[in-house]
Amino acid sequence: MTRSLFSRPSVWLIALLLLTLWLDSVLQHPRLQQNNDLQQEVDYIIENLEGIQVNHELEQNRFFSADKLTHYSTEDITQLEHVRFTSIEPDKPLLRVTSDRAELTKDGDDIFLTENVFIIRGGDLDKDKVTMLTDFLHLIPDTDIAKTDRPVTVIRMNSVLNAVGLFMNNQTGEILMQSRVKAHDERTPRSSR
Known part of the structure; x- marks a missing residue:
C-alpha cells in the first residue's frame, strides 16, 4: 500500500494559504494597466467632480466637470471620464468641449x-456657431x-467639412484643416414657384 506524501487536508491548507497571499497582494497594491503597458499606482479617485478656474486679470473663467477623476502618482497624470469643459472670456465666443x-x-x-x-465654439443661438467632432484632440489651454x-468633422450653419487633421486657435478664431478636406452645403433646395 502506497501512501501519498501530502494528505488531502494539507493540500487544501496550502492552496488556501496561496490564495490568501495572492488576494492580499492584489488588494494592497491597486494598479492600472495602461495602453503603453506601464503599470502606475493610483494616488486618488474623485467622482462627480466640478471645478472653476478664474483669472481675474484676463477676466477668464473656465469650468470643468467629470464623472470620475483618477490620479496616478508615478507619472503625475490625471485621467477623467465623461468630461465637460467650458471657457468664457470677454470679446471671445463661448467654447465648450466634451469627451x-x-x-x-x-x-x-x-x-x-x-x-x-x-x-462647440459659440453660443447655441449664435449664427457663427461652429461644431467639431473627432475621436482625439490635444488641448493646450494656456x-x-x-x-x-x-x-474631424466641422459643422457651421448648413456647411459640413470633413478632413484629417485640424489646428484651431481660439484666440484668433483660425481653423486649419490639414488634409483630405471635403466640404458640402446641406441647405434645403428652394421650392420652384
Missing part, C-alpha cells in the same frame, strides 16, 4: 481628449490651441 475620456499632464499644460470629442491628426 468620454481625458488625460491631463502635470500642471494641466496638456490635455488629451479621446472618444466622442465635441467642440495658448488656446486645439489640434488633432485624426479625422
Whole structure:
C-alpha cells in the first residue's frame, strides 16, 4: 500500500494559504494597466467632480466637470471620464468641449481628449456657431490651441467639412484643416414657384 506524501487536508491548507497571499497582494497594491503597458499606482479617485478656474486679470473663467477623476502618482497624470469643459472670456465666443475620456499632464499644460470629442465654439443661438467632432484632440489651454491628426468633422450653419487633421486657435478664431478636406452645403433646395 502506497501512501501519498501530502494528505488531502494539507493540500487544501496550502492552496488556501496561496490564495490568501495572492488576494492580499492584489488588494494592497491597486494598479492600472495602461495602453503603453506601464503599470502606475493610483494616488486618488474623485467622482462627480466640478471645478472653476478664474483669472481675474484676463477676466477668464473656465469650468470643468467629470464623472470620475483618477490620479496616478508615478507619472503625475490625471485621467477623467465623461468630461465637460467650458471657457468664457470677454470679446471671445463661448467654447465648450466634451469627451468620454481625458488625460491631463502635470500642471494641466496638456490635455488629451479621446472618444466622442465635441467642440462647440459659440453660443447655441449664435449664427457663427461652429461644431467639431473627432475621436482625439490635444488641448493646450494656456495658448488656446486645439489640434488633432485624426479625422474631424466641422459643422457651421448648413456647411459640413470633413478632413484629417485640424489646428484651431481660439484666440484668433483660425481653423486649419490639414488634409483630405471635403466640404458640402446641406441647405434645403428652394421650392420652384
